[in-house]
Amino acid sequence: MRKIVRLLGIIFVLSFIVLQFFQPEKNKEEITANHIFKQEQVPDKIKTTLAEACLDCHSNNTRYTWYHFMPVSLMVNKHVIEGKDELNFSDWGNMDVFEKITILEEMCQETERSTMPLKSYRVIHPKAKLKNNEIADLCDWTSKLAEELLAKAISK
Ligand code: HEC
Structure with a gap:
């Protein structure tokens, strides 16, 4: 019996190791001119919020950490x-x-309703649990930018 348990343990560890060779491709590209940070005037605190809470899933650059194993x-x-x-x-x-x-309107709505960032993400990324003032700042910024973009589109 003890032998079988040990054998199963070894098989488990080996499969875990072999599995690591089948990692999905990483989402890591250069930041290009089309990135929102290059396209718009984004205040530093909003940049921090987006980087901490959104860009891992909503950009071409995910920050990978130690738990990135299969x-x-x-x-x-x-x-x-x-x-x-x-x-x-x-x-x-x-x-x-x-x-x-x-999108700017949705960004504010989703964060206010706590549907973004995803719950599973918030659990492991404490900084992505946005505080009320961070959400308020984000919403101020998104509505201001939306107004500016609209005004520019109309005046064209
Ligand atoms: C862990 C990954 C993850 C993070 C982090 C994340 N999102 Fe999302 N987001 C998703 C996924 C997956 C979807 C599409 C499915 C869904 O709506 O649940 C989505 C959808 C959205 C949508 C479209 C909603 C719709 O219904 O059209 C918006 C807007 C959005 N996210 C904004 C944000 C903002 C703003 C942040 C940061 C505050 C953020 N997300 C952080 C994964 C993420």
Whole structure:
């Protein structure tokens, strides 16, 4: 019996090690001119909020940490693919003005309702648990930028 338990333990450890060779591809690219930080005037505190709470899933640059091993990395990868599919801040420059305005409104709504960032992400990233004042600052900024973009679009 003890032998079987030991054998199972060894098989488990070995499969875990072998599994690590099948990591999904990382989401790590250079920041290009289309990134929201290059396209818009983003105040430092908003940059910090976005970087701490949103960009890991909504840009081409995820910060990878020590727990990025299989099978956790599969879950991270899934969130990144789905998150980028909905909204990619690295691609801001390619969006039209109405898309941008809609996203800015949603950014505020989703954070106010605590639906973004995803709960599982908030659990492991304490800094992504946004405080009320951080959400208020984000919403001030998104509504100001949305107004500016609209005014610019109309005056064209
Ligand atoms: C752990 C990954 C992750 C993080 C971090 C994250 N998101 Fe998301 N986001 C997603 C996924 C996945 C979706 C698409 C599925 C969904 O709506 O749940 C999404 C969708 C969205 C949408 C589109 C919603 C809709 O219904 O059209 C907005 C807007 C958004 N996120 C904003 C944010 C903002 C702002 C932050 C930071 C405060 C953030 N997200 C952080 C994963 C993430």
